[in-house]
Amino acid sequence: MDSILVRGGGPLSGDIEIAGAKNACLTLMPATLLSDEPLTLTNAPRLSDIKTMTALLESLGAEISSMQEGKVQTMSCHGDLNPIADYEIVRKMRASNLVLGPLLARLGHAVVSLPGGCAIGARPMDLHVDALTALGAEIELRDGYLHAKTQGGLKGAVHKMRFASVGATENFVMAATLAKGTSVLENAAREPEIVDLVSCLKKMGAQIEGEGTSRIEIQGVDRLHGATHPVVTDRIELGTFMLAPAICGGEVTCLGGKMSLVESFAEKLDAAGISVVENARGLTVSRKGDRVQAVDVVTEPFPGFPTDLQAQMMALLCTAEGSSHLEETIFENRFMHAPELTRMGANIEVHGGKAIVHGVERLKGAQVMATDLRASVSLILAGLAAEGETLVSRVYHLDRGYEFVEKKLSGIGAQIERVQS
Numbered sequence: 001m002d003s004i005l006v007r008g009g010g011p012l013s014g015d016i017e018i019a020g021a022k023n024a025c026l027t028l029m030p031a032t033l034l035s036d037e038p039l040t041l042t043n044a045p046r047l048s049d050i051k052t053m054t055a056l057l058e059s060l061g062a063e064i065s066s067m068q069e070g071k072v073q074t075m076s077c078h079g080d081l082n083p084i085a086d087y088e089i090v091r092k093m094r095a096s097n098l099v100l101g102p103l104l105a106r107l108g109h110a111v112v113s114l115p116g117g118c119a120i121g122a123r124p125m126d127l128h129v130d131a132l133t134a135l136g137a138e139i140e141l142r143d144g145y146l147h148a149k150t151q152g153g154l155k156g157a158v159h160k161m162r163f164a165s166v167g168a169t170e171n172f173v174m175a176a177t178l179a180k181g182t183s184v185l186e187n188a189a190r191e192p193e194i195v196d197l198v199s200c201l202k203k204m205g206a207q208i209e210g211e212g213t214s215r216i217e218i219q220g221v222d223r224l225h226g227a228t229h230p231v232v233t234d235r236i237e238l239g240t241f242m243l244a245p246a247i248c249g250g251e252v253t254c255l256g257g258k259m260s261l262v263e264s265f266a267e268k269l270d271a272a273g274i275s276v277v278e279n280a281r282g283l284t285v286s287r288k289g290d291r292v293q294a295v296d297v298v299t300e301p302f303p304g305f306p307t308d309l310q311a312q313m314m315a316l317l318c319t320a321e322g323s324s325h326l327e328e329t330i331f332e333n334r335f336m337h338a339p340e341l342t343r344m345g346a347n348i349e350v351h352g353g354k355a356i357v358h359g360v361e362r363l364k365g366a367q368v369m370a371t372d373l374r375a376s377v378s379l380i381l382a383g384l385a386a387e388g389e390t391l392v393s394r395v396y397h398l399d400r401g402y403e404f405v406e407k408k409l410s411g412i413g414a415q416i417e418r419v420q421s
Contacts, residue, residue: 011250156181
């Protein structure tokens with residue numbers, strides 16, 4: 001099993017290219033199930049999760065070809081489809097549940113295993129089930145599988161979610177594109193990945209309004225056609241690499257970055273003493289002083305502070321001047337990186353969904369273990385600022401969400417390499 005070895009060093013400098021969004025691509029790929037014509041995605045990230053989704057779609061009957069070293073994915077579902085999403089694939093990744101809505105819309109029935117993914121909380125499927133049930137689906141759980149069917153196809157309806165779930169919003173919107181009549185989703189999630197999905201679906205012939213707001217209206221159509229669509233920039237990779245010069249010093253330009261993707265995050269960086277400047281090439285980030293200042297963070301659905309940047313922000317605040325309060329409101333088990341940071345000399349108190357980080361002048365290298373995707377990269381960031389060497393094990397999590405992380409960080413001066421344990 002691979003590990004990542006990081007040697008703490010000086011300031012970082014240069015450009016770092018930001019990939020297409022993992023969470024957007026994993027949503028866009030199942031959209032191919034809605035049409036018998038090809039869907040081509042450009043700017044796709046090269047990640048293990050993309051390979052997992054490819055395997056899942058191929059098991060359902062999709063034909064997928066990859067070009068430009070994986071940055072272009074062409075998918076076609078022109079033949080007979082298999083309605084069963086098997087546990088052996090679905091267990092590897094939470095986003096596998098996004099085939100449920102498209103399969104129901106296209107075939108009228110589906111059998112989808114309960115999903116897996118990072119162990120950061122329960123993340124139940126009930127919001128997805130409620131949303132699709134509102135469209136006329138009949139769904140029951142048997143032996144770890146969701147057995148779903150419709151009587152005469154999905155039908156338009158008004159549904160209000162009790163929580164603005166991103167995945168449930170995506171499943172509802174995709175399913176409703178082929179439902180009979182008009183569907184309205186209230187308290188919809190507003191994330192850029194949903195806006196990107198709707199943009200793609202519109203290119204395929206869908207009639208949708210309200211994306212990016214809490215109310216999305218979909219007028220069902222008889223069929224969708226093929227399209228070509230570029231995957232939006234990954235705002236989580238963007239925020240992660242923005243923290244590299246923040247924690248180490250120096251100046252780095254994140255190519256392709258846009259302030260609109262990370263506005264609430266950038267506001268916290270500004271309060272901590274980090275300069276973020278948008279220009280034609282992307283976002284240029286530098287630290288204003290020798291040491292960052294403590295700030296308080298509460299994770300919220302978009303446009304609030306992203307839960308997927310909480311661990312990385314904690315790594316930065318470990319060396320801040322003063323004490324910071326972090327509150328996790330999205331997932332109930334997302335401070336598992338705190339004990340590992342403590343092994344590096346951080347001073348962190350965790351009380352349920354809240355953590356207090358008392359800044360120290362310097363972290364020290366140690367052997368640490370990644371517990372989930374975002375925790376793994378937070379430990380790498382901490383290692384960049386630590387004295388000595390940090391060895392991060394179990395980095396298979398990392399490869400699910402960050403492409404070529406060692407190469408990208410080495411390109412701006414970081415001392416980092418992948419080693420075999």
